[in-house]
Amino acid sequence: MTWQHALDDFKMYLTIECGLTENSVLNYEFDIKKLMRYLKEFDIESPPESITEDELKDFIYTMSKVINARSQARLISGLKRFFDYLIFENLRSDNPMALIESPKIGQKLPEVLSTAEIDKLISSIDLTHPQGERNRAIIETLYACGLRVSELTNLKLSDLFFDEGFIKVHGKGQKDRFVPINSRAIKYINLYKDEVRLHQEPKPGETDILFLNRRGKRLTRAMIFTIIKQLAKSINLQKTVSPHTFRHSFATHLLENGADLRAIQQMLGHESIITTEIYTHLDKTHLKNVIDNYHPMAK
Template sequence: MKWQHALKDYQLYLKIERGLSKNSIDNYSRDVKKLISYLEKHDISINPVKISNEEIKQFIYEIAKEVNARSQSRIISGLRSFFSYLVFENYRKNNPLELIESPKIGRKLPDTLSEEEIDTIITAIDLSKPEGERNRAMLETLYGCGLRVSELVNLKISDLFFDEGFIKVTGKGDKERFVPIVDATQKYINIYRKHIRNHLKIQSGFEDTLFLNRRGKQLTRAMVFTIVKQLAEKIGLKKKISPHTFRHSFATHLLQNDADLRSIQLMLGHESITTTEIYVHVDKSHLTRVVEKYHPRK
């Protein structure tokens, strides 16, 4: 079995069997490609069925010189998944990464913005430009609904159920969820649709896409990152933020106002409550309030 053949089969498995998004598949594939490049660079002629624990350990030793512990851990996890697939398909009898431990890394807590910082960023948007109304509507949606940037750029007009107070979001693995949307966010989306989007020359295939660029096509994830970065620089914000920071802030502010973790999990689209629990670590004061409010010996 050749590496490229194995990688192609693995990508199909991730898409069809596991239902992962293109971004996730690309990330998993990138880890395998790093190993393939290493083998080619060092003239190591060995296929994915025969490669052993020793060759893998040498590869990890080499990459450890170039990337940090978190990146090493991700690559090891990606390769472990790839070889688990080969074992599952009976190409191999064992996983060469079974006995390889990932480097210990501290749990990275997400950066968040205060309500005042979010207001300052949104106020800094230049509404005299056509894209200003769009950018305001996008950031209000990111923060107001806790969306991932990929969910934002893929949002459709047909996903808006304003009369019911919800939007339909397609998340990781094409899993759909309904997220509440408050009146203020609805208002900014409607302003953008009525005064900006209606006057664009929309390209074929993008008629239902909510947020469009000046050429009438879907915005890229990179463009949203650029918009957020430029606004942060404009107000002199010292924190390093991204579109995801608005999602983290959404969850943290809900928790601070005594929302329960299960509700936050559903709105964020987390498969496991364990992922959502990271926000308890961001705001430990929530735990104190819970005990003070509900414990009989308060």
């Protein structure tokens, strides 16, 4: 079996059997192609069924010189899953990555915006611009609902249940969830929907998509990043800001104001509570106040 054939089959498996999103599958493909380029560059002809642990160790060592520890960890994890798939398909009897350990990486705490910073970002949007109402609705939705950027770009008109105060979100692994949405975000989505989007002609297949570009197609992830970067630059915000920053801020502000961690987990669509617990490390002052106010021995 050639590497390309194995990769194509693996991608099909991740998409159909595992239900991973297109972006997740692309990340796996990107890492395996690194290995394929390395093998070609050094004239190593070992196929997927027989490549050895030592050959893979040499590859990881070579990559460690050009990528950081976090990227190395992701690369190793992706390759382990690839060879697990080959075992699943009876193409190998062992995983040559099994004993290769990932580098130790510290926990990376997310960047968080204050409510004042978020208000300032929103206030900086030029509403005289044709896309101003849309961009305001996008920022309001990201912060109000804690969405991933892919969840935002795939949000549909038919996913809006404003009378009930919810939106339906299509999350990772094709798992849907209902997320509460506040009246302020509803207001700005309706303004965009009824005054701007109403006059657009969606492209075929995009009729139900909420947020459209000027050509009537759904926005790309890259475009959302660009919108946010430009807003941050316009107010000289000295923080690294991305669509995910609003998701982090959503979760952190809920936690700081007393929301239950399990409820936050459900709204974020985290499969494990451990993923959500990263937010408990953001504000030690808040956690100390919880003990001081609620622990019976602290009275």
